[in-house]
Amino acid sequence: MIQPKFMAHTQAKSLSExxxxxxRDKVAIASKFGFDIExxxxxxxxxxxxxxxxxxxxxxRLRTDRLDLYYQHRVDPHVPIEEVAGAIKDLIKExxxxxxxxxxxxxxxxxxAHAVQPxxxxxxxxxxxxxxPEKNGVLETCEELGIGFVPWGPVGMGYLxxxxxxxxKFDPKTDLRSGFDRFSAENMAANIPVVDLLKRFAANNNAxxxxxxxxxxxxxxxxxxxxxxxxxxDHLNENLGAINVQxxxxxxxxLESEFSKIKVNGGRMNEIQMKYVDQTV
Numbered sequence: 570m571i572q573p574k575f576m577a578h579t580q581a582k583s584l585s586e587x588x589x590x591x592x593r594d595k596v597a598i599a600s601k602f603g604f605d606i607e608x609x610x611x612x613x614x615x616x617x618x619x620x621x622x623x624x625x626x627x628x629x630r631l632r633t634d635r636l637d638l639y640y641q642h643r644v645d646p647h648v649p650i651e652e653v654a655g656a657i658k659d660l661i662k663e664x665x666x667x668x669x670x671x672x673x674x675x676x677x678x679x680x681x682a683h684a685v686q687p688x689x690x691x692x693x694x695x696x697x698x699x700x701x702p703e704k705n706g707v708l709e710t711c712e713e714l715g716i717g718f719v720p721w722g723p724v725g726m727g728y729l730x731x732x733x734x735x736x737x738k739f740d741p742k743t744d745l746r747s748g749f750d751r752f753s754a755e756n757m758a759a760n761i762p763v764v765d766l767l768k769r770f771a772a773n774n775n776a777x778x779x780x781x782x783x784x785x786x787x788x789x790x791x792x793x794x795x796x797x798x799x800x801x802x803d804h805l806n807e808n809l810g811a812i813n814v815q816x817x818x819x820x821x822x823x824l825e826s827e828f829s830k831i832k833v834n835g836g837r838m839n840e841i842q843m844k845y846v847d848q849t850v
Contacts, residue, residue: 593633600627601672603642613845615645617656624665638690640670644847650678654685661686670719675849676706679716688716692796695720697729697782697824698763698833705848712790722837723786723795724779724808726752731764731771731778733757745842751835759834766827776814779804783811788821 602623605614627636639660641653660666668689671679682688691711695702699722702708711718726746727733735758739747746752751760767778774781779797786795797808816824836843 597637598631598633599638599640599670600636601640601642603645613643613645615641615648615653617652620653620656621660624660628665635664636666638668638670639666640672640692642672643845644674644678650682651685654682658686673846675847676710677849678847679707679710683714690717690719692719692721694722694837695786696723696725697767697785697828698725699837708790711792718790718793720786720793720795723797724782729764729767729778729782731768748839750839751837753835756835762831763833766831770820770824774814777807779807780811780814783808784814784816785824788816
């Protein structure tokens with residue numbers, strides 16, 4: 570005889586699965602692979618056998634039969650990108666993955682991967698104050714190959730919201746920004762002109778600096794889709810409000826002209842983090 574507690578648990582699980590099926594086709598799920606988390610080393614691991622192992626865990630945890638977009642979190646210099654793309658191609662054939670993505674990959678790596686399995690999206694830090702993708706060929710490559718570009722840190726990891734000041738403290742135990750040069754008190758003070766420029770445009774457009782930052786990104790190229798991160802509902806609503814901010818060609822020209830006169834102080838991440846950024850030329 571089934572015990573009542575067990576029966577209740579079984580019914581709840583069944584209901585959860587039904588709800589997952591009900592909403593699954595209405596959402597796009599993106600996830601990542603590439604780090605040896607379960608092994609404990611924390612290092613990179615994009616071996617094909619590892620990719621095919623960890624996706625099973627992701628599918629199980631997410632209670633789904635496929636991932637819409639599967640990103641390589643960071644390029645693994647010890648595994649040819651062609652092998653990585655080949656592994657994703659196999660998963661796509663199996664129906665476990667729909668589209669292939671790369672994160673912090675160089676233009677050369679993107680091209681090599683795309684030749685094996687078309688890359689759908691590339692994720693890299695890009696914002697009004699962080700312009701590397703404009704200089705290293707990544708944006709140009711995405712446009713040429715028809716790849717979507719997903720800027721992470723689109724409001725400068727909080728920098729461009731206007732809510733971070735030189736006296737802001739970051740917990741070194743929970744916040745990586747505490748070790749980023751750009752977030753030192755000295756550099757935050759030196760970068761005030763960048764934020765002040767956005768504040769001025771925000772006031773003229775009945776918007777916030779964060780909304781101007783996001784609107785600027787979306788106005789750069791039609792294939793750019795920013796991915797701002799937040800745990801705060803008010804910030805989420807603020808970010809969504811950027812859709813209603815329409816910057817004119819004159820606005821964009823003035824923003825660019827004024828920004829060209831400003832020096833951005835401090836690198837975007839620390840030395841350890843930058844070691845994981847693919848800068849192959």
